[in-house]
Every structure is written in C-alpha cells, then in structure tokens.
Amino acid sequence: MLIYYIISLIIVGIDQFTKYLTVQNIPLHETLEVIPSFLSFTYHQNTGAAWSMLEGQMIFFYIVTLIVIGVIVYYMQTYGRQDKVFAFSLSLILGGAVGNFIDRLFLQYVVDMIRVEFIDFPIFNVADMSLTIGVTLMVIYLFFDEWKEYRQKKVGKN
Template sequence: MLLFYMIAVIIVGLDQLTKYLTVQSIPLHETIEWIPNLVSFTHHRNTGAAWSILEGQMIFFYIVTVIIVGIIIYYLHTYGRQDKLFGVSLSLIMGGAIGNFIDRLFLQYVVDMVRLEFIDFPIFNVADMALSIGVTLMIIYLIVDEYKNYKQKKVGH
C-alpha cells in the first residue's frame, strides 16, 4: 500500500519540480528546442483542462479533483492490494490529479511545458503524462480483468 502512495508522491514532486524549473528558466510563451522537430519546452499557462476546455472553471476543477482523489484512495484501500497494475494505475492518476490541483489552487492556472513538434497536440506537463499513462494502464487492467473473468466463466460451465 505504501508503494502506491510513494508513486503518487514522486509524481507530484517531479511535476512540481519541472513546473518550477520551467517558470524559472523559460519566459512565458517562449520555446526552447530540445530535440529538433520532435520535442521542445514552452512555458505555457492553462486555465482549463486538455485543449483548454472548461477554461477558467476553477471551482469545478477543485470539486472534481477532491472527489476523484477520494474515490482513488477508497479503491486503493479496497482493491489496490489485489492487483499491482490496478494500484499503480490509480497511483499515477492520483499523482497527476494532485500535481495539477496544486497549480490550480495556488496559481489559478496549470503550468505546461512539453510541446510535441511533430503533431498539433496541446502543451502538457508531468502530471498530464502521469494521468495519461495511469488511464492507459487502467484500460489495460480492465481488459485483462474482463478476459480473466470470461475465461473463468467459460471453464466453470
């Protein structure tokens, strides 16, 4: 159980560190090329979610984040111990949600910095990466779990 909370804390720490370094090192809206035509770093402020949806709706984000983190803690304690993939996916989602929540709470926007140069995609941060990876792992877990249940039912008949 402690491992899952440690993963979330590490994600929050990395997220806040990279945001701090971005704010200190890159002027707002400036871009630093890292890998040409692939990845650059851009200091960006986002008052919404991905693609700036629900821009400026901070109260909504506060409420949703608190509810989601509460649900994640419940599931970590009730089901997280039963499957590591499920627990890790919840940990990544929780760490990402808390990382962006900290920005919204104290800054009223989220600091984003990673820009993919080869595709028209929103600028994102470590918290966003953790959320995306966590959701992907959750989908994998659900597919595998459903397949296991299907196999058990098939064998039982």
C-alpha cells in the same frame, strides 16, 4: 500500500520541480527547442482541462479533483490491495491529479511545458503524462480482468 502513495508523491515532486524550472527559466509563451522538429519546452498557462476545455472553471475543477482523489484513495485502500497493477495505475492517476490540483489551487492555472513538434498536440506536463499512462494502464488492466473472468465462466460451463 505505502509504496503506491510514495510513487504518487514522487510524481507530484517531479511534476512540481519541472514546473518550477519552467517558470524560472522560460518566459511565458517562449519556446526552448530541445530536439529540433521533435521536442521543445514552451511555457504555457492553462486555465482549463485538457485542450483548454472549460477554461476558467476553477471551482468546478476543485470539486471534481477532490472527488476524484477521494475515489482513488478509496479504491487504492480496497481493491488496490488485491492487485499491484491496479494499485500502480491508481498511484499514477493520483500523482497526476494532485500535481495539477496544486497548480490550480495556488496559481489559478496549470503550468504546461512539454511540446511535441512532429504532431499537432497540446502542450502538456509531467502530471498530464502520469494521468494518461495511469488511465491507459487501468483500461488495459480492466479489459484483461474482464476477459479473464469471461474465460473462467466459459470454462466453468464446459
């Protein structure tokens, strides 16, 4: 199980490092174009959740994040031991949750910087990517796990 906690720590480290580089090198609300019409870095301070929902509700975010972290660690220690894909998805979610929690705790906002130019999408960060990939992987895993159980029950009836 240690490897999955290390993965989470690596994600937190990369997330915090990219946020540090952003704050040190890009003025607030300024944009640094990386690939024209495709990708840029824009320093943004988000006081809410995704798409700036629930702006300024820091106490709410503290409580929810601590509960989420507790649930993730519980599932990692129980069910994560049984399946590597499930444990990996939890490690991605944990890394993303902790990365953004650090910002909220110490800055009262989350540093976002990655902007895709070819679609109208909110600015995000490494922690957000980790959360999104982790949740997507978990949904796919749970779908296939349920399908596998359904197939086993169906075969057992025949």
